Amino acid sequence: MTETSFVPDAGNQRAYREALGCFGTGVTVVTARDAEAPVAMTANSFASVSLDPPLVLWCPARKSARHDSFTRAERFAIHVMGEDQKTLAVHFARSGIDFDGIDWQADADGVPILAGCLARFDCRRVALHEAGDHSIVVAEVLRAAYRPGKGLMFKRGQYGGFSDFL
Ligand SMILES: Cc1cc2nc3c(=O)[nH]c(=O)nc-3n(C[C@H](O)[C@H](O)[C@H](O)COP(=O)(O)O)c2cc1C
Numbered sequence: 001m002t003e004t005s006f007v008p009d010a011g012n013q014r015a016y017r018e019a020l021g022c023f024g025t026g027v028t029v030v031t032a033r034d035a036e037a038p039v040a041m042t043a044n045s046f047a048s049v050s051l052d053p054p055l056v057l058w059c060p061a062r063k064s065a066r067h068d069s070f071t072r073a074e075r076f077a078i079h080v081m082g083e084d085q086k087t088l089a090v091h092f093a094r095s096g097i098d099f100d101g102i103d104w105q106a107d108a109d110g111v112p113i114l115a116g117c118l119a120r121f122d123c124r125r126v127a128l129h130e131a132g133d134h135s136i137v138v139a140e141v142l143r144a145a146y147r148p149g150k151g152l153m154f155k156r157g158q159y160g161g162f163s164d165f166l
Pocket residue numbers: 027041042043044045046059060061062063064065066067092093094095096154
């Protein structure tokens with residue numbers, strides 16, 4: 001087995017991304033309302049930070065066309081994708097403003113709520129940090145919801161899921 005080892009720099013970003021891709025994650029879609037229009041982004045940088053108080057974070061890329069929409073938003077929702085929601089994740093990785101054919105409705109704050117997700121965290125931004133080419137958005141969870149079912153996973157550039165160990 002050959003191991004690739006290197007000091008991350010501008011010349012080996014592809015290998016660095018491949019190393020990071022070995023860490024499997026769940027998949028979320030973050031939604032917000034910006035200038036009255038709904039906006040969404042597929043993101044796997046979601047993490048729980050604190051249980052008491054309930055704080056979470058996610059990281060929008062500064063180069064994303066949607067970055068400012070998300071860092072401006074005081075309220076937003078983080079939707080955890082179920083294993084049957086790959087199409088939704090792929091869609092919002094490509095386009096963050098096309099809600100045609102998407103099953104959603106606005107909550108009392110105007111935040112787009114996507115139907116049928118595995119879990120959802122309704123968030124209020126409490127801190128914003130610059131971190132290299134990404135921003136870190138820290139939020140208080142105002143409400144959480146979840147349903148039974150398996151989650152959509154992402155690892156080494158591929159979507160997948162869990163199978164039951166016997
Ligand atoms: C599984 C997956 C996870 C992603 N996670 C993030 C993320 O955490 N932060 C981010 O800025 N972009 C993330 N992206 C990329 C965005 O979904 C989107 O493709 C990118 O922002 C496109 O650039 P645009 O906003 O300029 O159109 C992820 C994409 C995929 C497929």
